[in-house]
Amino acid sequence: MALSARLEFRQSQQLVMTPQLQQAIRLLQFSNMELNAFVDAEVERNPLLERAEEDGDLPLPEGLGAAPAEPDAGGPSDAEEWLDLGGRSDDAAASLDADPASLFPDATATDLGPGLGDSGWASLRQRSHAGDGEADLEAFAAADVSLKDHLLGQLPLALHDAADRLIGQFLIDMVDESGYLTADLAIVSDMLGASAERVEAVLARMQTFDPPGVLARDLAECLALQLKDQNRYDPQIAALLDNLGLLAQHNLPALRRAVGVDMDELLEMVAEIKRLNPKPGLLFGSVEVQPVVPDVIVRAASDGSWHIELNSETLPRVLVNRTYYARVSRSTRASDDKSYLLTCLQSANWLAKSLDQRARTILRVAEEIVRQQDGFFTHGVQHLRPLNLKTVAEAISMHESTISRVTSNKYIATPRGIFELKYFFTSSIAAAGSGEAYSSEAVRHRIRQMVDAETYETVLSDDMIVDRLKADGIDIARRTVAKYRESMRIPSSVQRRREKRLAAGARSVA
Numbered sequence: 180m181a182l183s184a185r186l187e188f189r190q191s192q193q194l195v196m197t198p199q200l201q202q203a204i205r206l207l208q209f210s211n212m213e214l215n216a217f218v219d220a221e222v223e224r225n226p227l228l229e230r231a232e233e234d235g236d237l238p239l240p241e242g243l244g245a246a247p248a249e250p251d252a253g254g255p256s257d258a259e260e261w262l263d264l265g266g267r268s269d270d271a272a273a274s275l276d277a278d279p280a281s282l283f284p285d286a287t288a289t290d291l292g293p294g295l296g297d298s299g300w301a302s303l304r305q306r307s308h309a310g311d312g313e314a315d316l317e318a319f320a321a322a323d324v325s326l327k328d329h330l331l332g333q334l335p336l337a338l339h340d341a342a343d344r345l346i347g348q349f350l351i352d353m354v355d356e357s358g359y360l361t362a363d364l365a366i367v368s369d370m371l372g373a374s375a376e377r378v379e380a381v382l383a384r385m386q387t388f389d390p391p392g393v394l395a396r397d398l399a400e401c402l403a404l405q406l407k408d409q410n411r412y413d414p415q416i417a418a419l420l421d422n423l424g425l426l427a428q429h430n431l432p433a434l435r436r437a438v439g440v441d442m443d444e445l446l447e448m449v450a451e452i453k454r455l456n457p458k459p460g461l462l463f464g465s466v467e468v469q470p471v472v473p474d475v476i477v478r479a480a481s482d483g484s485w486h487i488e489l490n491s492e493t494l495p496r497v498l499v500n501r502t503y504y505a506r507v508s509r510s511t512r513a514s515d516d517k518s519y520l521l522t523c524l525q526s527a528n529w530l531a532k533s534l535d536q537r538a539r540t541i542l543r544v545a546e547e548i549v550r551q552q553d554g555f556f557t558h559g560v561q562h563l564r565p566l567n568l569k570t571v572a573e574a575i576s577m578h579e580s581t582i583s584r585v586t587s588n589k590y591i592a593t594p595r596g597i598f599e600l601k602y603f604f605t606s607s608i609a610a611a612g613s614g615e616a617y618s619s620e621a622v623r624h625r626i627r628q629m630v631d632a633e634t635y636e637t638v639l640s641d642d643m644i645v646d647r648l649k650a651d652g653i654d655i656a657r658r659t660v661a662k663y664r665e666s667m668r669i670p671s672s673v674q675r676r677r678e679k680r681l682a683a684g685a686r687s688v689a
Contacts, residue, residue, distance in 0.1 A: 215495050334385075487542070501524075547575050
Protein backbone atom coordinates (compact mmCIF):
# COMPACT_ATOMS: atom_id res chain seq x y z
CA MET A 180 0.00 0.00 0.00
CA ALA A 181 1.50 3.31 -1.10
CA LEU A 182 1.52 6.34 1.16
CA SER A 183 0.97 9.80 -0.24
CA ALA A 184 0.59 13.32 1.16
CA ARG A 185 -2.41 15.49 0.36
CA LEU A 186 -4.09 18.68 1.56
CA GLU A 187 -7.64 18.76 2.95
CA PHE A 188 -9.87 21.59 4.17
CA ARG A 189 -12.26 20.81 7.01
CA GLN A 190 -14.74 23.15 8.64
CA SER A 191 -15.64 22.59 12.28
CA GLN A 192 -16.94 24.54 15.27
CA GLN A 193 -15.09 24.66 18.56
CA LEU A 194 -15.79 26.52 21.78
CA VAL A 195 -12.72 28.38 22.99
CA MET A 196 -12.95 29.83 26.49
CA THR A 197 -10.82 32.93 26.81
CA PRO A 198 -9.30 33.84 30.18
CA GLN A 199 -11.83 36.65 30.48
CA LEU A 200 -14.71 34.25 29.90
CA GLN A 201 -13.33 31.81 32.47
CA GLN A 202 -13.05 34.68 34.94
CA ALA A 203 -16.67 35.70 34.32
CA ILE A 204 -17.89 32.16 34.96
CA ARG A 205 -15.89 31.96 38.19
CA LEU A 206 -17.31 35.28 39.37
CA LEU A 207 -20.82 34.01 38.82
CA GLN A 208 -20.45 31.08 41.21
CA PHE A 209 -18.41 32.90 43.87
CA SER A 210 -20.04 33.56 47.22
CA ASN A 211 -20.00 37.18 48.42
CA MET A 212 -16.95 36.52 50.64
CA GLU A 213 -15.02 34.81 47.83
CA LEU A 214 -15.96 37.61 45.45
CA ASN A 215 -14.71 40.33 47.79
CA ALA A 216 -11.43 38.47 48.30
CA PHE A 217 -11.01 38.12 44.52
CA VAL A 218 -11.74 41.83 43.92
CA ASP A 219 -9.27 42.85 46.65
CA ALA A 220 -6.58 40.77 44.95
CA GLU A 221 -7.36 42.35 41.56
CA VAL A 222 -7.27 45.88 43.02
CA GLU A 223 -3.87 45.14 44.54
CA ARG A 224 -2.56 43.72 41.26
CA ASN A 225 -4.03 46.26 38.82
CA PRO A 226 -2.96 49.91 39.29
CA LEU A 227 -5.96 51.16 37.30
CA LEU A 228 -8.54 49.60 39.63
CA GLU A 229 -9.85 51.30 42.74
CA ARG A 230 -12.37 50.30 45.36
CA ALA A 231 -15.37 52.62 45.50
CA GLU A 232 -15.84 54.30 48.87
CA GLU A 233 -18.36 52.56 51.13
CA ASP A 234 -20.23 55.83 51.72
CA GLY A 235 -19.61 57.19 48.26
CA ASP A 236 -22.16 58.40 45.77
CA LEU A 237 -21.72 55.51 43.36
CA PRO A 238 -25.24 54.19 42.73
CA LEU A 239 -26.24 50.71 41.78
CA PRO A 240 -26.36 50.10 38.03
CA GLU A 241 -29.67 51.01 36.52
CA GLY A 242 -32.22 48.26 37.05
CA LEU A 243 -30.48 46.67 40.04
CA GLY A 244 -32.62 48.22 42.73
CA ALA A 245 -36.17 47.05 43.27
CA ALA A 246 -37.45 44.61 40.71
CA PRO A 247 -40.82 43.01 39.99
CA ALA A 248 -41.05 39.25 40.13
CA GLU A 249 -42.10 38.88 36.51
CA PRO A 250 -40.16 36.88 33.90
CA ASP A 251 -38.57 38.75 31.01
CA ALA A 252 -40.45 37.97 27.82
CA GLY A 253 -37.46 38.68 25.60
CA GLY A 254 -34.49 36.47 24.86
CA PRO A 255 -31.03 36.92 26.30
CA SER A 256 -29.15 40.04 25.36
CA ASP A 257 -25.69 40.04 23.82
CA ALA A 258 -24.20 40.99 27.15
CA GLU A 259 -25.63 37.83 28.73
CA GLU A 260 -24.51 35.31 26.11
CA TRP A 261 -21.12 34.83 27.75
CA LEU A 262 -22.90 33.45 30.81
CA ASP A 263 -24.63 30.54 29.10
CA LEU A 264 -21.57 28.32 28.68
CA GLY A 265 -19.89 25.47 30.47
CA GLY A 266 -21.00 22.20 31.95
CA ARG A 267 -23.54 21.83 34.66
CA SER A 268 -22.17 21.72 38.18
CA ASP A 269 -23.38 18.93 40.39
CA ASP A 270 -24.82 19.63 43.80
CA ALA A 271 -22.80 18.22 46.66
CA ALA A 272 -24.93 16.14 49.01
CA ALA A 273 -24.67 17.45 52.54
CA SER A 274 -24.56 14.77 55.18
CA LEU A 275 -25.21 15.11 58.89
CA ASP A 276 -23.19 13.11 61.37
CA ALA A 277 -25.47 11.46 63.92
CA ASP A 278 -24.08 10.99 67.43
CA PRO A 279 -25.83 7.95 69.00
CA ALA A 280 -24.37 8.75 72.43
CA SER A 281 -25.73 12.29 72.49
CA LEU A 282 -28.05 12.46 75.45
CA PHE A 283 -28.31 16.25 75.50
CA PRO A 284 -29.88 17.43 72.22
CA ASP A 285 -30.39 20.96 73.56
CA ALA A 286 -26.92 21.38 75.05
CA THR A 287 -25.70 23.86 72.43
CA ALA A 288 -28.99 25.65 71.82
CA THR A 289 -28.19 28.32 74.42
CA ASP A 290 -24.95 30.21 74.01
CA LEU A 291 -23.74 30.93 77.50
CA GLY A 292 -21.49 33.90 77.86
CA PRO A 293 -17.81 33.67 78.76
CA GLY A 294 -16.93 33.18 82.39
CA LEU A 295 -15.06 35.73 84.45
CA GLY A 296 -11.96 34.30 86.05
CA ASP A 297 -9.67 35.88 88.64
CA SER A 298 -7.33 36.96 85.85
CA GLY A 299 -10.13 39.01 84.31
CA TRP A 300 -10.78 40.92 87.55
CA ALA A 301 -7.04 41.43 88.01
CA SER A 302 -6.73 42.97 84.54
CA LEU A 303 -9.71 45.20 85.32
CA ARG A 304 -8.01 46.44 88.48
CA GLN A 305 -4.79 47.11 86.57
CA ARG A 306 -6.64 49.18 83.97
CA SER A 307 -8.50 51.09 86.69
CA HIS A 308 -5.19 52.27 88.19
CA ALA A 309 -3.58 53.11 84.87
CA GLY A 310 -3.86 56.27 82.81
CA ASP A 311 -6.56 58.64 84.02
CA GLY A 312 -7.74 56.25 86.75
CA GLU A 313 -10.97 55.25 85.01
CA ALA A 314 -11.75 51.60 84.30
CA ASP A 315 -12.16 50.71 80.63
CA LEU A 316 -15.44 48.89 81.19
CA GLU A 317 -16.24 48.69 77.48
CA ALA A 318 -12.97 46.91 76.68
CA PHE A 319 -13.44 44.58 79.63
CA ALA A 320 -16.99 43.68 78.59
CA ALA A 321 -15.81 42.88 75.08
CA ALA A 322 -12.94 40.66 76.29
CA ASP A 323 -13.42 36.97 75.61
CA VAL A 324 -11.97 34.73 78.33
CA SER A 325 -10.89 31.46 76.77
CA LEU A 326 -11.10 28.09 78.47
CA LYS A 327 -7.32 27.72 78.25
CA ASP A 328 -6.71 31.02 80.06
CA HIS A 329 -9.25 30.08 82.72
CA LEU A 330 -7.54 26.75 83.38
CA LEU A 331 -4.04 28.26 83.35
CA GLY A 332 -5.17 30.74 85.99
CA GLN A 333 -6.07 27.86 88.33
CA LEU A 334 -2.92 25.85 87.66
CA PRO A 335 -0.52 27.59 90.11
CA LEU A 336 -3.09 27.33 92.89
CA ALA A 337 -3.45 23.56 92.59
CA LEU A 338 0.09 22.51 91.61
CA HIS A 339 3.11 23.87 93.45
CA ASP A 340 5.83 21.66 91.98
CA ALA A 341 7.40 23.08 88.80
CA ALA A 342 7.45 19.68 87.07
CA ASP A 343 3.80 19.09 87.86
CA ARG A 344 2.90 22.53 86.48
CA LEU A 345 4.76 21.68 83.25
CA ILE A 346 2.70 18.51 82.91
CA GLY A 347 -0.45 20.50 83.67
CA GLN A 348 0.33 23.11 80.99
CA PHE A 349 0.88 20.34 78.46
CA LEU A 350 -2.47 18.74 79.33
CA ILE A 351 -4.28 22.08 79.08
CA ASP A 352 -2.92 22.50 75.56
CA MET A 353 -4.55 19.18 74.69
CA VAL A 354 -8.07 20.27 75.79
CA ASP A 355 -10.62 20.90 73.01
CA GLU A 356 -13.21 23.68 73.05
CA SER A 357 -15.79 21.38 74.71
CA GLY A 358 -13.45 20.82 77.67
CA TYR A 359 -12.39 17.23 76.87
CA LEU A 360 -8.81 15.99 77.05
CA THR A 361 -7.81 14.67 73.62
CA ALA A 362 -4.34 13.35 74.49
CA ASP A 363 -3.37 9.79 75.34
CA LEU A 364 -1.71 9.82 78.77
CA ALA A 365 0.77 7.14 77.73
CA ILE A 366 1.99 9.34 74.88
CA VAL A 367 2.15 12.36 77.22
CA SER A 368 4.23 10.32 79.65
CA ASP A 369 6.70 9.32 76.93
CA MET A 370 6.97 12.84 75.50
CA LEU A 371 7.60 14.52 78.84
CA GLY A 372 9.73 11.75 80.34
CA ALA A 373 7.46 11.50 83.38
CA SER A 374 6.05 8.37 84.90
CA ALA A 375 2.50 7.38 84.00
CA GLU A 376 1.53 7.48 87.68
CA ARG A 377 2.68 11.09 88.00
CA VAL A 378 0.74 12.18 84.89
CA GLU A 379 -2.36 10.42 86.22
CA ALA A 380 -1.96 12.14 89.59
CA VAL A 381 -1.61 15.58 87.98
CA LEU A 382 -4.67 14.95 85.84
CA ALA A 383 -6.70 13.83 88.86
CA ARG A 384 -5.91 17.10 90.65
CA MET A 385 -6.68 19.16 87.57
CA GLN A 386 -10.04 17.44 87.12
CA THR A 387 -11.21 19.35 90.19
CA PHE A 388 -10.81 22.63 88.29
CA ASP A 389 -13.68 24.91 87.40
CA PRO A 390 -15.89 24.30 85.48
CA PRO A 391 -16.78 20.87 86.88
CA GLY A 392 -16.33 18.12 84.31
CA VAL A 393 -13.41 19.73 82.48
CA LEU A 394 -10.39 17.61 81.40
CA ALA A 395 -12.53 14.48 81.16
CA ARG A 396 -11.57 11.87 78.59
CA ASP A 397 -15.10 10.82 77.64
CA LEU A 398 -18.73 11.67 78.37
CA ALA A 399 -19.10 9.22 81.25
CA GLU A 400 -16.07 10.64 83.05
CA CYS A 401 -17.29 14.21 82.44
CA LEU A 402 -20.65 13.44 84.05
CA ALA A 403 -18.99 11.53 86.89
CA LEU A 404 -16.75 14.52 87.71
CA GLN A 405 -19.78 16.81 87.92
CA LEU A 406 -21.64 14.36 90.17
CA LYS A 407 -18.61 14.08 92.43
CA ASP A 408 -18.46 17.87 92.66
CA GLN A 409 -22.11 17.80 93.82
CA ASN A 410 -21.42 14.87 96.19
CA ARG A 411 -23.98 12.80 94.29
CA TYR A 412 -21.72 10.02 93.00
CA ASP A 413 -22.61 6.54 94.30
CA PRO A 414 -22.36 2.92 93.00
CA GLN A 415 -25.82 3.05 91.37
CA ILE A 416 -25.09 6.23 89.43
CA ALA A 417 -21.69 4.77 88.48
CA ALA A 418 -23.43 1.70 87.06
CA LEU A 419 -25.74 3.97 85.07
CA LEU A 420 -22.77 5.87 83.62
CA ASP A 421 -21.18 2.56 82.64
CA ASN A 422 -24.29 1.85 80.54
CA LEU A 423 -24.83 5.17 78.78
CA GLY A 424 -25.35 3.28 75.54
CA LEU A 425 -28.57 1.79 76.89
CA LEU A 426 -29.69 5.24 77.99
CA ALA A 427 -28.97 6.66 74.54
CA GLN A 428 -31.16 3.88 73.08
CA HIS A 429 -33.84 4.62 75.71
CA ASN A 430 -33.82 0.93 76.61
CA LEU A 431 -35.06 1.47 80.15
CA PRO A 432 -35.83 -2.18 81.05
CA ALA A 433 -32.26 -3.27 80.25
CA LEU A 434 -30.85 -0.20 81.96
CA ARG A 435 -32.91 -0.85 85.09
CA ARG A 436 -31.56 -4.41 85.29
CA ALA A 437 -27.98 -3.21 84.81
CA VAL A 438 -28.24 -0.57 87.53
CA GLY A 439 -30.28 -2.70 89.93
CA VAL A 440 -32.89 -0.16 90.99
CA ASP A 441 -36.63 0.18 90.48
CA MET A 442 -38.09 2.24 87.65
CA ASP A 443 -38.98 5.30 89.72
CA GLU A 444 -35.47 5.58 91.12
CA LEU A 445 -34.00 5.04 87.66
CA LEU A 446 -36.09 7.86 86.20
CA GLU A 447 -34.96 10.14 89.01
CA MET A 448 -31.30 9.30 88.28
CA VAL A 449 -31.79 9.93 84.55
CA ALA A 450 -33.41 13.29 85.26
CA GLU A 451 -30.44 14.21 87.43
CA ILE A 452 -27.97 13.29 84.69
CA LYS A 453 -29.86 15.34 82.12
CA ARG A 454 -29.40 18.42 84.28
CA LEU A 455 -25.60 18.13 83.92
CA ASN A 456 -23.53 19.86 81.24
CA PRO A 457 -22.04 17.44 78.70
CA LYS A 458 -19.73 20.14 77.23
CA PRO A 459 -18.50 22.33 80.09
CA GLY A 460 -15.83 23.99 77.97
CA LEU A 461 -18.47 25.82 75.91
CA LEU A 462 -19.13 28.08 78.92
CA PHE A 463 -16.05 29.98 77.75
CA GLY A 464 -14.88 31.59 74.54
CA SER A 465 -15.25 29.38 71.50
CA VAL A 466 -14.90 29.69 67.74
CA GLU A 467 -16.74 32.68 66.33
CA VAL A 468 -19.44 31.74 63.85
CA GLN A 469 -19.55 33.89 60.74
CA PRO A 470 -23.13 35.03 60.12
CA VAL A 471 -24.70 34.53 56.71
CA VAL A 472 -25.01 37.74 54.71
CA PRO A 473 -27.84 37.54 52.15
CA ASP A 474 -27.21 38.47 48.52
CA VAL A 475 -30.86 39.28 47.78
CA ILE A 476 -33.51 40.87 50.00
CA VAL A 477 -37.25 40.26 49.55
CA ARG A 478 -39.83 42.47 51.25
CA ALA A 479 -43.60 42.56 51.07
CA ALA A 480 -44.91 45.57 49.12
CA SER A 481 -48.03 47.52 50.06
CA ASP A 482 -49.92 46.27 46.97
CA GLY A 483 -49.45 42.60 47.91
CA SER A 484 -46.51 41.98 45.55
CA TRP A 485 -42.89 41.38 46.51
CA HIS A 486 -40.13 43.98 46.51
CA ILE A 487 -36.85 42.34 45.39
CA GLU A 488 -33.47 44.04 45.54
CA LEU A 489 -29.82 43.16 45.74
CA ASN A 490 -28.01 43.63 49.04
CA SER A 491 -25.62 46.48 48.29
CA GLU A 492 -23.34 45.38 51.16
CA THR A 493 -22.37 42.23 49.25
CA LEU A 494 -21.68 43.99 45.94
CA PRO A 495 -18.03 45.00 45.60
CA ARG A 496 -17.82 48.24 43.62
CA VAL A 497 -14.75 49.07 41.58
CA LEU A 498 -13.74 52.13 39.59
CA VAL A 499 -11.48 52.26 36.55
CA ASN A 500 -9.09 55.20 36.95
CA ARG A 501 -8.96 56.43 33.35
CA THR A 502 -7.43 59.75 34.39
CA TYR A 503 -4.40 57.96 35.79
CA TYR A 504 -4.20 55.81 32.65
CA ALA A 505 -4.25 58.87 30.37
CA ARG A 506 -1.58 60.67 32.41
CA VAL A 507 0.78 57.69 32.56
CA SER A 508 0.26 56.62 28.92
CA ARG A 509 1.29 60.11 27.68
CA SER A 510 4.64 59.84 29.43
CA THR A 511 5.27 56.19 28.51
CA ARG A 512 7.66 55.54 25.63
CA ALA A 513 8.59 51.84 25.86
CA SER A 514 6.33 49.48 23.94
CA ASP A 515 6.33 46.93 26.77
CA ASP A 516 5.09 49.57 29.21
CA LYS A 517 2.36 50.68 26.83
CA SER A 518 1.29 47.05 26.34
CA TYR A 519 1.18 46.53 30.10
CA LEU A 520 -0.99 49.62 30.61
CA LEU A 521 -3.36 48.56 27.85
CA THR A 522 -3.66 45.08 29.37
CA CYS A 523 -4.44 46.58 32.78
CA LEU A 524 -7.09 48.83 31.25
CA GLN A 525 -8.75 45.96 29.40
CA SER A 526 -8.66 43.76 32.51
CA ALA A 527 -10.16 46.54 34.65
CA ASN A 528 -12.93 47.23 32.15
CA TRP A 529 -13.76 43.53 31.89
CA LEU A 530 -13.90 43.09 35.65
CA ALA A 531 -16.24 46.07 36.03
CA LYS A 532 -18.47 44.69 33.27
CA SER A 533 -18.39 41.18 34.76
CA LEU A 534 -19.40 42.42 38.22
CA ASP A 535 -22.28 44.40 36.72
CA GLN A 536 -23.49 41.43 34.68
CA ARG A 537 -23.17 39.09 37.68
CA ALA A 538 -25.40 41.35 39.74
CA ARG A 539 -28.01 41.58 36.99
CA THR A 540 -28.07 37.82 36.52
CA ILE A 541 -28.50 37.12 40.25
CA LEU A 542 -31.39 39.59 40.37
CA ARG A 543 -33.15 38.03 37.36
CA VAL A 544 -32.86 34.53 38.82
CA ALA A 545 -34.11 35.73 42.22
CA GLU A 546 -37.10 37.43 40.55
CA GLU A 547 -38.12 34.20 38.84
CA ILE A 548 -37.68 32.12 42.00
CA VAL A 549 -39.91 34.50 43.94
CA ARG A 550 -42.49 34.41 41.14
CA GLN A 551 -42.47 30.60 41.03
CA GLN A 552 -42.58 30.19 44.81
CA ASP A 553 -45.08 32.93 45.63
CA GLY A 554 -47.12 30.44 47.70
CA PHE A 555 -44.13 29.83 49.99
CA PHE A 556 -43.55 33.52 50.65
CA THR A 557 -47.25 34.13 51.25
CA HIS A 558 -48.38 31.04 53.19
CA GLY A 559 -45.29 29.09 54.29
CA VAL A 560 -43.27 25.97 53.56
CA GLN A 561 -46.32 23.74 53.12
CA HIS A 562 -47.02 25.65 49.89
CA LEU A 563 -43.54 25.19 48.42
CA ARG A 564 -43.87 24.07 44.79
CA PRO A 565 -41.70 21.53 42.96
CA LEU A 566 -39.10 23.46 40.97
CA ASN A 567 -36.04 22.55 38.92
CA LEU A 568 -33.28 24.43 37.17
CA LYS A 569 -34.77 23.87 33.72
CA THR A 570 -38.02 25.66 34.60
CA VAL A 571 -36.20 28.79 35.75
CA ALA A 572 -33.73 28.64 32.85
CA GLU A 573 -36.51 28.49 30.26
CA ALA A 574 -38.45 31.30 31.95
CA ILE A 575 -35.57 33.78 31.79
CA SER A 576 -33.91 32.38 28.60
CA MET A 577 -30.68 31.24 30.19
CA HIS A 578 -28.80 27.96 30.35
CA GLU A 579 -29.32 25.54 33.23
CA SER A 580 -25.61 25.68 34.09
CA THR A 581 -25.93 29.44 34.58
CA ILE A 582 -28.83 28.97 36.99
CA SER A 583 -26.85 26.34 38.88
CA ARG A 584 -23.88 28.67 39.27
CA VAL A 585 -26.04 31.61 40.30
CA THR A 586 -27.83 29.66 43.03
CA SER A 587 -24.65 28.15 44.52
CA ASN A 588 -23.54 29.85 47.76
CA LYS A 589 -26.10 32.65 47.34
CA TYR A 590 -28.63 33.50 50.05
CA ILE A 591 -31.92 35.35 50.04
CA ALA A 592 -33.42 37.19 53.04
CA THR A 593 -37.20 36.83 53.22
CA PRO A 594 -39.87 37.59 55.83
CA ARG A 595 -39.67 33.86 56.69
CA GLY A 596 -35.92 33.79 57.23
CA ILE A 597 -32.69 33.51 55.25
CA PHE A 598 -32.49 30.65 52.75
CA GLU A 599 -29.98 29.48 50.19
CA LEU A 600 -31.32 29.93 46.68
CA LYS A 601 -30.96 26.20 46.09
CA TYR A 602 -33.47 25.58 48.89
CA PHE A 603 -36.30 26.50 46.52
CA PHE A 604 -35.37 23.76 44.02
CA THR A 605 -37.05 20.58 45.22
CA SER A 606 -38.22 17.36 43.63
CA SER A 607 -41.91 16.57 43.21
CA ILE A 608 -44.19 14.06 44.92
CA ALA A 609 -47.18 13.00 42.84
CA ALA A 610 -50.68 13.79 44.01
CA ALA A 611 -53.05 10.93 44.81
CA GLY A 612 -55.57 12.19 42.25
CA SER A 613 -55.17 14.48 39.29
CA GLY A 614 -54.11 17.47 41.38
CA GLU A 615 -50.88 19.41 41.33
CA ALA A 616 -47.71 17.66 42.53
CA TYR A 617 -46.26 18.43 45.95
CA SER A 618 -42.77 19.62 46.79
CA SER A 619 -40.62 17.11 48.66
CA GLU A 620 -39.67 19.85 51.13
CA ALA A 621 -43.36 20.53 51.82
CA VAL A 622 -43.90 16.81 52.44
CA ARG A 623 -40.97 16.75 54.87
CA HIS A 624 -42.56 19.68 56.68
CA ARG A 625 -45.85 17.77 57.01
CA ILE A 626 -44.04 14.71 58.39
CA ARG A 627 -42.25 16.91 60.93
CA GLN A 628 -45.57 18.46 62.00
CA MET A 629 -47.11 15.02 62.52
CA VAL A 630 -44.19 13.84 64.64
CA ASP A 631 -44.13 17.03 66.72
CA ALA A 632 -47.84 16.58 67.53
CA GLU A 633 -47.35 13.03 68.82
CA THR A 634 -47.92 11.95 72.41
CA TYR A 635 -46.84 8.76 74.14
CA GLU A 636 -50.16 7.11 73.25
CA THR A 637 -50.31 8.39 69.65
CA VAL A 638 -46.85 7.70 68.22
CA LEU A 639 -47.18 7.19 64.44
CA SER A 640 -45.47 4.42 62.52
CA ASP A 641 -44.25 5.00 58.96
CA ASP A 642 -47.30 3.16 57.61
CA MET A 643 -49.62 5.41 59.60
CA ILE A 644 -47.82 8.50 58.27
CA VAL A 645 -48.27 7.17 54.72
CA ASP A 646 -51.99 6.69 55.31
CA ARG A 647 -52.39 10.24 56.62
CA LEU A 648 -50.45 11.72 53.71
CA LYS A 649 -52.52 9.78 51.20
CA ALA A 650 -55.65 11.01 52.93
CA ASP A 651 -54.35 14.55 52.26
CA GLY A 652 -53.87 13.71 48.58
CA ILE A 653 -50.13 12.92 48.59
CA ASP A 654 -49.17 9.68 46.84
CA ILE A 655 -46.03 8.53 48.63
CA ALA A 656 -44.40 5.19 49.37
CA ARG A 657 -43.43 3.95 52.81
CA ARG A 658 -39.72 3.79 51.93
CA THR A 659 -39.86 7.46 50.88
CA VAL A 660 -41.37 8.40 54.23
CA ALA A 661 -38.62 6.45 55.99
CA LYS A 662 -35.96 8.19 53.88
CA TYR A 663 -37.37 11.65 54.63
CA ARG A 664 -37.71 10.82 58.33
CA GLU A 665 -34.09 9.66 58.54
CA SER A 666 -32.86 12.74 56.63
CA MET A 667 -34.52 14.91 59.31
CA ARG A 668 -32.89 12.76 62.03
CA ILE A 669 -36.25 11.63 63.37
CA PRO A 670 -35.96 8.26 65.19
CA SER A 671 -38.19 5.30 64.46
CA SER A 672 -41.61 5.00 66.10
CA VAL A 673 -40.24 2.50 68.64
CA GLN A 674 -37.43 4.88 69.60
CA ARG A 675 -39.78 7.86 69.80
CA ARG A 676 -42.17 5.92 72.06
CA ARG A 677 -39.28 5.12 74.43
CA GLU A 678 -38.17 8.77 74.46
CA LYS A 679 -41.66 10.03 75.25
CA ARG A 680 -42.08 7.42 77.96
CA LEU A 681 -38.77 8.49 79.51
CA ALA A 682 -39.71 12.15 79.29
CA ALA A 683 -43.12 11.51 80.86
CA GLY A 684 -41.51 9.55 83.70
CA ALA A 685 -38.95 12.30 84.33
CA ARG A 686 -41.70 14.92 84.52
CA SER A 687 -43.67 12.84 87.00
CA VAL A 688 -40.58 12.42 89.19
CA ALA A 689 -39.82 16.12 89.06
